[in-house]
Amino acid sequence: MSTVADAAGVSRATLHRHFPGRQRLIDAIGLEAIRETDAAVSAIDYAKMSSTDYLLAVFEAVVPLGDRYHFLAVTASGAASEEVRTAYARQIRGVEEMVRWMARDGVLAPSAPVDWAVLVIDSLIYTAWTAVREGSVAPRHAAALACRTFLSGLSKGE
Amino acid sequence: MSTVADAAGVSRATLHRHFPGRQRLIDAIGLEAIRETDAAVSAIDYAKMSSTDYLLAVFEAVVPLGDRYHFLAVTASGAASEEVRTAYARQIRGVEEMVRWMARDGVLAPSAPVDWAVLVIDSLIYTAWTAVREGSVAPRHAAALACRTFLSGLSKGE
DNA sequence: GCTCGATGAAACAATTTTGTCTCAAATTAA
DNA sequence: TTAATTTGAGACAAAATTGTTTCATCGAGC
Numbered sequence: 001m002s003t004v005a006d007a008a009g010v011s012r013a014t015l016h017r018h019f020p021g022r023q024r025l026i027d028a029i030g031l032e033a034i035r036e037t038d039a040a041v042s043a044i045d046y047a048k049m050s051s052t053d054y055l056l057a058v059f060e061a062v063v064p065l066g067d068r069y070h071f072l073a074v075t076a077s078g079a080a081s082e083e084v085r086t087a088y089a090r091q092i093r094g095v096e097e098m099v100r101w102m103a104r105d106g107v108l109a110p111s112a113p114v115d116w117a118v119l120v121i122d123s124l125i126y127t128a129w130t131a132v133r134e135g136s137v138a139p140r141h142a143a144a145l146a147c148r149t150f151l152s153g154l155s156k157g158e
Numbered sequence: 159m160s161t162v163a164d165a166a167g168v169s170r171a172t173l174h175r176h177f178p179g180r181q182r183l184i185d186a187i188g189l190e191a192i193r194e195t196d197a198a199v200s201a202i203d204y205a206k207m208s209s210t211d212y213l214l215a216v217f218e219a220v221v222p223l224g225d226r227y228h229f230l231a232v233t234a235s236g237a238a239s240e241e242v243r244t245a246y247a248r249q250i251r252g253v254e255e256m257v258r259w260m261a262r263d264g265v266l267a268p269s270a271p272v273d274w275a276v277l278v279i280d281s282l283i284y285t286a287w288t289a290v291r292e293g294s295v296a297p298r299h300a301a302a303l304a305c306r307t308f309l310s311g312l313s314k315g316e
Numbered sequence: 317g318c319t320c321g322a323t324g325a326a327a328c329a330a331t332t333t334t335g336t337c338t339c340a341a342a343t344t345a346a
Numbered sequence: 347t348t349a350a351t352t353t354g355a356g357a358c359a360a361a362a363t364t365g366t367t368t369c370a371t372c373g374a375g376c
Contacts, residue, residue: 001364011324016365052313112312113303115294120307123281136273145271149278153311154270155210159334169354174335 001025023081030075030084033068034091040065041094051102052151058098059125059143066129073122095121107151117150124150159183181239188233188242191226192249198223199252209260210309216256217283217301224287231280253279265309275308282308 001022005015019025040061046054062069076088099117102108108117128146131137137145159180163173177183198219204212220227234246257275260266266275286304289295295303 012364013325013366014323017322020365022364106314108312109314113295116289116303116307117312119285119289119294120282120312123285124278127277127281131274131277136277137271145274149274149308149311151311151313153307153309154266154275154278155309156264156267170334171336171355172353175352178335180334 023079026075026079027081027084030072030080031087033065033072034084034087036068037062037065037072037091051098051105052107052147055098055102055121055150056143056147059128059147062125063128063132063143063146064139066126066132069122070126070129073126092118092122120150181237184233184237185239185242188230188238189245191223191230192242192245194226195220195223195230195249209256209263210265210305213256213260213279213308214301214305217286217305220283221286221290221301221304222297224284224290227280228284228287231284250276250280278308 001015002012004025005012008015015025019028041058044054044057044061046057049057072084072088072091076085080088095118096114099108099114099121102117103110103114124146128137128142131145132139132142159173160170162183163170166173173183177186199216202212202215202219204215207215230242230246230249234243238246253276254272257266257272257279260275261268261272282304286295286300289303290297290300
């Protein structure tokens with residue numbers, strides 16, 4: 001709590017005034033993370049684009065929020081309350097829908113399990129965010145790189 | 159500490175006898191994780207195989223140790239001592255060498271940054287382990303799936 | 317200037333976690 | 347069997363973390 005208070009630039013007392021208790025703080029962060037990613041993704045107008053363009057747009061929108069996404073993935077299977085867990089599960093189902101859309105479009109290989117694709121997308125989001133943070137990849141290339149990695153991998157085309 | 163003791167099936171007192179202090183325990187787990195993965199990887203005789211076969215062999219060897227690998231990645235940038243951090247850095251350099259080997263063999267696309275490839279391999283190891291743990295993927299398919307995802311992605315070949 | 321609400325600092329209590337010690341019981345080795 | 351070693355249980359102290367309260371202070375708005 002004191003670390004969080006310092007990072008936020010407020011006193012420990014003020015932190016407790018806004019979030020009465022450690023659990024409430026964790027839940028509030030979780031819900032905020034969900035709200036932010038939800039807002040970023042639902043701002044995409046998927047009516048006009050192909051499923052792969054949509055995937056790229058999602059990566060573009062969510063990779064900068066990779067820390068939020070990761071916080072969710074970690075705490076939703078641990079310290080978070082039931083409310084956050086169910087909200088996170090709904091978010092995952094959103095990714096699943098996207099994967100099914102790509103599968104219907106014939107983009108995904110039939111041998112690729114949906115659950116696996118969902119997990120890979122999740123981990124690529126965080127990996128791309130990490131790569132940007134540690135300076136391995138330029139911010140504006142990260143999403144495209146993750147998207148291409150998901151679709152085509154890193155081997156030479158031929 | 160008490161959670162670890164319970165999980166290990168020993169008393170808290172015994173845990174303290176073997177690892178005098180929290181820090182020593184964390185470091186011991188970290189070093190053990192490195193030792194195990196090192197042993198698994200160095201058992202592969204890479205002289206007789208192509209770089210992609212080697213990649214698959216590494217996945218086969220390390221995916222079952224995904225929790226060890228992940229523990230390292232998390233603690234090496236936090237609670238671990240300098241010794242563990244440097245040992246982990248050496249391990250990462252091992253992955254980097256493998257990537258460079260693939261690049262020399264012309265397997266990897268020239269546009270794929272080495273650092274990115276290393277991060278993706280790391281995350282795919284843990285993702286594959288997670289997929290097995292949650293039952294999404296059969297244990298004997300996980301490594302091949304991760305390997306194929308890394309090389310070719312999940313899109314339909316053509 | 318004045319009031320009101322929010323903040324920071326500090327003291328304080330309560331709880332949790334960590335670390336230590338002792339002793340009886342169990343296990344092992346001789 | 348006997349001796350040595352290891353363990354578990356529990357009491358205990360020490361430290362860290364969390365939660366609460368008070369009070370002076372700051373700043374915005376009137």
